Amino acid sequence: MPKKPRSQLQKLPLMAACGALAFNSITFPATGTNLDSYMNRRGPTEQPNVVLILADDLGFTDLGSYGSEISTPNIDRLAEQGVRFSNYHTSASCAPSRAMLLTGVDNHLAGVAGIPESIPPEQAGDENYQGALSNNVATMASILNEEGYHTYMVGKWHLGKTEENLPYNRGFERTLSMADTGADNWEHRPYLPMYDHAHWTRDGEEIRLEEPFYSSELLVDEMIGFIDSNLDDGQPIFAYVSFLAVHIPVQAPKEYTDMYMETYVDGWEALRDTRHAAAIDIGLVPDSDRVTHDFVDDWASLSEEEQRFEAKRMAVYAGMVTAMDYHVGRLINYLEEEGELDNTIFVVTSDNGAEYSSLTPGTIDRMGYTHNYEDLGEIGSTNYIDKNFANAATSPLSFFKFYAGEGGLRVPLIITGPGIDKQEDFNNAFAHVTDIAPTILAMAGIEQPQGRFGGREIEPMTGKDLTPILDGSSDEIYQADDYIGYEVAGNLALFNDGYKLVLNRGPLGDSEYYMFDFVNDPGETKDLKAENPVRFQHMLNLYQRYAEEDGVLPVPDHYSQEMEIALKMVQKQQGDAIIIYTLVGITMVVFALFGWQRKRLVN
Amino acid sequence: MTLRKRISNLQWQEMFSLKSIGRYALSIFLILPGVLFLFLGFQWLVAPESGASALMMPLLAGAGLNSQISDIGGLFLGMGLLVMGAVTTRKGDLLFSVAVILSCIAVYRVLAFSLHDATLPMQSIALEVVLAIWFFVASRILSEEAPKDA
Numbered sequence: 001m002p003k004k005p006r007s008q009l010q011k012l013p014l015m016a017a018c019g020a021l022a023f024n025s026i027t028f029p030a031t032g033t034n035l036d037s038y039m040n041r042r043g044p045t046e047q048p049n050v051v052l053i054l055a056d057d058l059g060f061t062d063l064g065s066y067g068s069e070i071s072t073p074n075i076d077r078l079a080e081q082g083v084r085f086s087n088y089h090t091s092a093s094c095a096p097s098r099a100m101l102l103t104g105v106d107n108h109l110a111g112v113a114g115i116p117e118s119i120p121p122e123q124a125g126d127e128n129y130q131g132a133l134s135n136n137v138a139t140m141a142s143i144l145n146e147e148g149y150h151t152y153m154v155g156k157w158h159l160g161k162t163e164e165n166l167p168y169n170r171g172f173e174r175t176l177s178m179a180d181t182g183a184d185n186w187e188h189r190p191y192l193p194m195y196d197h198a199h200w201t202r203d204g205e206e207i208r209l210e211e212p213f214y215s216s217e218l219l220v221d222e223m224i225g226f227i228d229s230n231l232d233d234g235q236p237i238f239a240y241v242s243f244l245a246v247h248i249p250v251q252a253p254k255e256y257t258d259m260y261m262e263t264y265v266d267g268w269e270a271l272r273d274t275r276h277a278a279a280i281d282i283g284l285v286p287d288s289d290r291v292t293h294d295f296v297d298d299w300a301s302l303s304e305e306e307q308r309f310e311a312k313r314m315a316v317y318a319g320m321v322t323a324m325d326y327h328v329g330r331l332i333n334y335l336e337e338e339g340e341l342d343n344t345i346f347v348v349t350s351d352n353g354a355e356y357s358s359l360t361p362g363t364i365d366r367m368g369y370t371h372n373y374e375d376l377g378e379i380g381s382t383n384y385i386d387k388n389f390a391n392a393a394t395s396p397l398s399f400f401k402f403y404a405g406e407g408g409l410r411v412p413l414i415i416t417g418p419g420i421d422k423q424e425d426f427n428n429a430f431a432h433v434t435d436i437a438p439t440i441l442a443m444a445g446i447e448q449p450q451g452r453f454g455g456r457e458i459e460p461m462t463g464k465d466l467t468p469i470l471d472g473s474s475d476e477i478y479q480a481d482d483y484i485g486y487e488v489a490g491n492l493a494l495f496n497d498g499y500k501l502v503l504n505r506g507p508l509g510d511s512e513y514y515m516f517d518f519v520n521d522p523g524e525t526k527d528l529k530a531e532n533p534v535r536f537q538h539m540l541n542l543y544q545r546y547a548e549e550d551g552v553l554p555v556p557d558h559y560s561q562e563m564e565i566a567l568k569m570v571q572k573q574q575g576d577a578i579i580i581y582t583l584v585g586i587t588m589v590v591f592a593l594f595g596w597q598r599k600r601l602v603n
Numbered sequence: 604m605t606l607r608k609r610i611s612n613l614q615w616q617e618m619f620s621l622k623s624i625g626r627y628a629l630s631i632f633l634i635l636p637g638v639l640f641l642f643l644g645f646q647w648l649v650a651p652e653s654g655a656s657a658l659m660m661p662l663l664a665g666a667g668l669n670s671q672i673s674d675i676g677g678l679f680l681g682m683g684l685l686v687m688g689a690v691t692t693r694k695g696d697l698l699f700s701v702a703v704i705l706s707c708i709a710v711y712r713v714l715a716f717s718l719h720d721a722t723l724p725m726q727s728i729a730l731e732v733v734l735a736i737w738f739f740v741a742s743r744i745l746s747e748e749a750p751k752d753a
Binding site: 598 | 646650655690
């Protein structure tokens with residue numbers, strides 16, 4: 001296996017120690033007492049390993065420890081030993097979340113204002129809208145690697161496909177990464193016609209995966225292999241496991257799907273009810289209302305056959321979550337067997353809320369997939385959940401992936417490991433995806449770079465260190481004057497002092513501003529803008545400030561993220577078709593000229 | 604001078620005789636599958652993933668991908684060129700070659716099913732058999748008319 005050459009700093013430990021000390025004193029001034037407090041609490045132990053587990057499109061109540069009927073015993077075991085956040089927010093779209101997660105910087109400043117597939121031509125020229133990680137940010141992997149960590153990454157990357165943007169060149173020593181929004185979980189193939197092929201790379205080189213595989217199993221196998229290859233050299237590990245589960249195509253081994261064949265036969269409304277009740281019961285949300293969206297279909301209006309099919313779709317989804325959990329368990333067990341578990345911090349979260357999808361029969365056919373009840377989600381079969389079950393997967397929150405409702409933005413976050421107090425109840429402190437990188441660096445005892453890293457200027461991390469919450473020394477990190485802005489594809493939000501300003505565009509949103517008390521009303525049922533116009537205006541002003549500071553561009557009139565993605569798919573297909581028809585036409589003309597000339601000669 | 608004036612009455616009669624109409628019809632029914640073959644051939648070059656998907660196969664990588672594009676794309680392109688060449692030159696032998704290739708493909712499909720448990724794509728076989736028969740017939744027609752044209 002190719003090994004990435006280590007930096008000069010790492011080859012010469014003694015020089016590195018001296019050099020880093022001197023360099024740090026200039027470049028990395030001490031930034032506060034949180035780090036000291038956390039490190040003092042841990043004592044003079046070795047640096048911890050860090051395992052960052054990122055599920056794809058996992059809804060707010062999709063984990064057992066978050067009130068779900070889905071079995072996730074291994075992740076629940078991590079949750080029991082550490083801190084479960086009830087008020088953690090990310091982006092409603094995958095690439096922006098991943099950019100913020102890895103850099104601690106707002107997605108616009110990191111060059112990933114939106115997923116590249118949805119950026120309209122009007123914005124595509126702006127540096128914030130490249131859809132790939134800019135060079136003006138450093139990933140936490142780069143920083144950890146520079147400080148002596150082995151850094152490994154497996155799974156979905158989605159922060160750029162060019163060589164310089166692959167994870168192998170963004171701080172990870174060893175990688176098995178997939179650059180697209182998703183890919184098939186069983187075979188090396190794309191899942192949408194907009195992709196030529198599934199862009200899997202190993203250590204920066206494009207590869208073809210041996211088939212068949214199952215993505216969650218493959219990724220954990222690969223990660224265990226990476227860890228195992230350097231386990232005895234004493235260097236700590238940063239392992240980023242970025243699952244394809246449960247992104248479309250929603251696929252699972254049959255035995256996992258079979259676990260849920262009878263679970264969803266009462267439909268999405270019943271599931272949303274059940275999960276809401278469970279969320280209140282376990283203290284995940286206060287006893288509050290939830291929105292009933294007009295766009296959700298009536299389960300009772302479906303025929304028995306349609307209900308059976310929809311229930312199985314959701315069963316595959318649940319099976320995919322359980323399969324992912326099983327493989328997380330394998331990774332935990334491996335670390336336990338190797339004696340590394342006690343020195344390993346786990347961070348488990350999702351990139352955004354549950355995804356609703358819709359594939360036309362034509363697209364399914366074109367991709368060579370089946371979509372039949374019998375083998376749904378198995379090899380050769382594509383599957384997805386639509387807006388109805390996605391709305392249940394985010395219960396009791398409003399909306400889901402792509403939308404700035406809490407269902408799109410609020411997801412599970414579990415942090416556990418050495419130095420982290422076990423907290424029986426959910427921690428209700430506000431936390432944001434940009435906080436993860438600063439927190440991991442703090443837990444590793446590493447200061448954040450201030451303005452420069454790797455010989456270039458970088459955006460400083462704007463996220464906050466959550467270790468005071470993790471060690472129980474503080475209840476809140478965000479103060480009343482702190483604000484967090486959010487914008488992707490024209491859907492926007494702003495969080496400040498327990499209030500949330502939100503606007504969702506079509507097709508499911510109404511492009512109107514609302515203001516909610518997102519702490520006591522997480523379901524976003526009571527609009528407060530008329531009741532509190534002064535605060536509403538203040539929130540609008542803060543959002544404007546955020547948009548100016550972070551370079552948020554307005555979306556074109558009538559822009560729709562879904563339509564833009566669909567348009568790109570059509571353009572991709574039509575672009576190929578135009579070239580093919582042109583070649584056919586040229587050939588025909590050549591033959592016609594030849595025939596005409598021949599006829600003239602004969603006559 | 605207009606085209607109409609340039610063509611003698613005799614030529615007009617020849618153009619609209621039953622024999623001529625038959626020749627045009629034959630050409631059209633040969634050009635249609637010929638265009639299809641050309642399309643598939645170029646599709647493998649421009650968008651191999653679509654070509655693979657149309658044939659219900661995964662797209663390979665490395666040397667396998669090279670073989671897929673060259674063998675399958677070349678096969679379709681070659682057949683398309685032979686058909687178009689036959690239409691242009693009125694040489695039946697070219698169509699006979701295409702008919703032989705299609706027949707071999709259909710036979711191999713059945714053998715793959717019998718010997719190796721491969722899926723039997725009945726629609727594809729039916730299309731190949733129909734086209735092979737049509738090309739055999741068309742090659743005979745072209746061969747019969749060739750001495751008169753020569």
